[in-house]
Amino acid sequence: MKNFWTMVLLMSVIGIGSTTRILAQKIISKSTLKDKIKGGWAGQTIGVTFGWPSEFQYQGTFIQDYETIKWHDDYVNEAMTSFPGLFDDVYVDLTFVEVFDRLGLDAPADSFAKAFAASQYQLWHANQAGRYNIQQGIPAVKSGHWLNNPHADDIDFQIESDFIGLMSPGMPNTASDISDKVGHIMNSGDGWYGGVFISNMYALAFINNDISYIVNTALKAIPVQSKFYQCIADVVKWHKLYPTDWKRTWFEVQKKWAEDVGCPSMVFHPLNIDAKINAAYVVIGLLYGQGDFTKTLEISTRAGQDSDCNPSSAAGILGVILGYDKIPQKWITPLKKAEHRDFSFTKVSLNKVYEMGYNHALKNILKNGGSVRDDQVIITISAPKTVRFEENFAGHFPVGRISLAKTFQDKLEFNMNGIGFVIRGYAHKKKANAAAHVLQGALFIDGREVERANFPTGANQARTDLFWRYQLAKGDHKVKIEILNPHPDYEFVTVDYLVYDSKPLRLPGEL
Structure with missing residues (x-):
């Protein structure tokens, strides 16, 4: 580890009856923890703004190298003013962040569903199907099930799971538990796995800056028999085969995984909002971006399809690795001009969620066996456990x-x-x-x-x-x-x- 990390790894031996459990702990300063949380929120907001003009404009193709993607010094403000609905990647997260803020870390699933059902912002696909289901009295644990929601494999929970990893630093299993509580409101199966995977990558980004490690370790949370796992595992394999050619990996993904089965609007259509193929583009951006913020943004956006959401996830994860203060000025300057603005139909700005997210992370660390001492935070690290297997549209x-x-x-x-x-x-x-x-x-x-x-x-x-x-x-x-x-x-x-x-x-x- 480097940069802001305190280079300490404690191995605590805890006796439980006749069983001994070895827990890894990570020491990090409070300032570094906050910087990484800010970096995650900043990265995803920058990413969704950067992908704004190309969202679903490149269906089954990628943005060519000679095409310049727009960016300027007041672009975030422009996007928030011109198209508030662009930021569904962020404002849905904020609904759930506010529930944790009001009710604490043990808030039940129904409390998230109730807040989601009462929201007034624009939603589409699995999110809107889930919101309708909750409004009509379907329980939170069933509203994202594919028999109740034809959009169950869509990208929705994947793009709004960032907050979960940001409040679970170094604790991927905690992220998975929160994902289970929140993610089934709008998704199930591969659609749910997208959020589990993304939130696990965020959690791991706090304790390791090796992107390959983060991707491969987070993937352990996903059942190997799922198509989501198989798709991402293929990306990892193709990256090893073609380490300098992201477009070759993109073509391999397109050939094998581009068929949508569930989304009623996308089947028999080149537009694809399926979670796994868009998660593949996130991973392509991360692996081929090699820790470079600009390169990661460019590749994950140029991969096409949901090209605002994918750079949002990739840049958010990389923002945690780098920290807010290490995001290049080209990207952070326009963001700073908009950090005071509340997102659509919320009372939360980036400046406010930086503080809320930091406080939730501290509480979550304490709840899960960590501690806070003066300016240091000690995180008890857990290895990801595989979540249960779910499959949507089996045999259909x-x-x-x-x-x-x-x-x-x-x-x-x-x-x-x-x-x-x-x-x-x-x-x-x-x-x-x-x-x-x-x-x-x-x-x-x-x-x-x-x-x-x-x-x-x-x-x-x-x-x-x-x-x-x-x-x-x-x-x-x-x-x-x-x-x-x-x-x-x-x-x-x-x-x-x-x-x-x-x-x-x-x-x-x-x-």
């Missing part, structure tokens, strides 16, 4: 997207063949000044009612997709949607429906 393969561009005020029927479907659409208020009304719809499959759901028209209360059903018996099915409380000023709008079968689609000539 998308085989078709059928156009269904319609509006209706009573009912809609169609026939499909497969084991599952997702109907994309929404409830629509035909007149802006229409009286308040929430449509209620019922889903019938083969003549049997299987679900009723409410359909508010407000963006923060909306259901992300009309209806979905998985795990059907293989074969033909008759699907019907019926509006139970029709209103002349309201209607359902459908776009298309995605069909799943028990075997993957094979094109003519394929084996």
Whole structure:
């Protein structure tokens, strides 16, 4: 270790009955701890701002070297003013940080879900699906499950798990425990693993500045049988094979892992919001960036797809390794001009969360066997334990997207063949000044009612997709949607429906 680290490693031998446990401890100064926490928050804010113009503009390709990515001395302020919704990577974190601040480190999962459900900022995909589920009374432990949330493998929890690692320095298992409590509000399976992995990397970045070590050690928290683990393990392997060519590794990732299975908007589309492939771009940026802040930002952004979120994660982790004071002035100067500003629909600025995050980290260190002495903090270090195995969409393969561009005020029927479907659409208020009304719809499959759901028209209360059903018996099915409380000023709008079968689609000539 170098830079600000106090070069001390204590091995404490603790007797427990006839068992002896050896715990590693790390001594760090308070000022260094705070500097690294600030570096993490600063890095992710810089990263999301840098990736702002290219978000989802490069789908299945990367940003060429000759293309200059915009940056200037007041860019963070410009982004916060022009597009507050850009900072969902940060403001969702802040909702959960505030829960810890109000209720303490033992705040229950439902308290996070309640705060999340009451939020007024823009959300999309798994986040909005989870928020809707909580608002409709689905418990926090189930609102991110793929049977309740078709976006369960999306990137959402991955991009807002940073705060967990920042409050768990050197304690990856503590980060995993918090991830379990918070992450299942909006995700499960690979979508949950994205947050576990990112938060573990943040936690490890406090005690080691070897990026390869951080990536490989954090990956131990993820079950080896998961596709998330396999994707990231492939990136590590390809980095060893092509250590100077990030684009070659990017191509290998694209060939093997670019197929989205779950997200109703992204299947059969070059746009990919899946957690594992975007996490692969984070790791590509970290490994090939070689500890250089600018190079890491450039590569993780140029990899494309969710190109604001990926540099946000990569720069946040590297910001912990370097510390706030070592982030190059090119990047930190515009940030400093905006550190006093509250993020969208919050009462928290970067200046405020620097202090909140530091206080939460100190409390978490004490709670988990560490201590604070004068200007020193002693962290009890834990090796990552593998979290439980979860798999979304097991045995489900998308085989078709059928156009269904319609509006209706009573009912809609169609026939499909497969084991599952997702109907994309929404409830629509035909007149802006229409009286308040929430449509209620019922889903019938083969003549049997299987679900009723409410359909508010407000963006923060909306259901992300009309209806979905998985795990059907293989074969033909008759699907019907019926509006139970029709209103002349309201209607359902459908776009298309995605069909799943028990075997993957094979094109003519394929084996």
